[in-house]
Amino acid sequence: MKKRIPSPDQPSDARSSQGEAPGGQGHDDLFQQHRALLFSIAYRMLGSVADAEDMLQESFIRWQQTPQTDVRNPRAFLVTIISRLCLNHLQSARVQREEYVGPWLPEPLLTVPAGDPSEPARVGESLSMAFLLLLERLSPVERAVFLLREVFEYEYSEIAQVVHQSEANCRQILRRARQHVTQDRPRFSPSMEEREEMLQQFLDAASRGDLQGLLALLSSDVVLYADGGGKATAVPNPIHGPLNVARFVMRAPRKLVPQNRVRSLVQINGLPCVVNYFEGRPHSVVTLDIVEGRVRGIYIVSNPEKLTRLPALPPAPC
DSSP: OOOOOOOOTSOOOHTTTTOOOOOOOOHHHHHHHHHHHHHHHHHHHSSOOOHHHHHHHHHHHHHHHHGGGOOSOOHHHHHHHHHHHHHHHHHHHHHHHTTSOOOOOOOOOBBBSOOOTTOHHHHHTTTTTHHHHTTTTSOHHHHHHHHHIIIIIOOOHHHHHHOOOOHHHHHHHHHHHHHHHHSSSSSSOOHHHHHHHHHHHHHHHHHOHHHHHHHHHHEEEEEEEOOOOOOSSSSSSSSEEEHHHHHHHHHHHHHHHOTEEEEEEEETEEEEEEEEEETTEEEEEEEEEEEEEEEEEEEEEEGGGSSOOOOOOOOOOO
């Protein structure tokens, strides 16, 4: 029977029952110390909460099977394990996405406001739907090198160990990855307040059926993606252009959202978004990409398999 990763809120004596490391810290405690980092890497690599949790579990099993005397640097060891597992998984995931029905979008990840102020801004930005979608242009190795260097600020020597490449090759890989990603990456990111205001204006215009109001919010190169995964009503291809997008948005409540819906404004993937609920369960998630004061990307996830980890709507007070 596989041992499950212990919950972070378990008592430390329960978590360290697998044996003590030098200095009195158990195997489980060391893993818990790096758990958040490992999940952050896996989710950005795979764009899936479910797959990231699977990689975390497999990393824990391998960690448990490795004598601590063989591990000089637990953090580097664990990052290497999970990165290589994600690289292997991406190879098969690419085949699955080629067979995916309609546009593929990352699984929405519920986040909380006001993260650690010492955390680099790029770490928060790298959670957005727009950024994760840009990463889909990269090969698995390019994605690993780009994330480990640009987001998590690892040294080339560390990255080389992870991807089995020389440091010189890693520099070349990063250069190619930057060319693929940064050409459509905005130079300046709007504040959270600006994003919230734009989202509210977008929702107000859509609910009023205000075509001109919507057009005033959309950039000339706006694209709308709707991911239903063949399991929910969606759109077979991305929709391009402000007029086409605005017309779709005005019809979207009838096509994508049940009539008796409940709407909740939350933070998904580090940005403000709206979750539509039906009968108390998440039905769809809508998030926007804002560039230079206009909406450049609209992302709608209604594939029920990607919404199972979002919380149910709390019951209304009596």
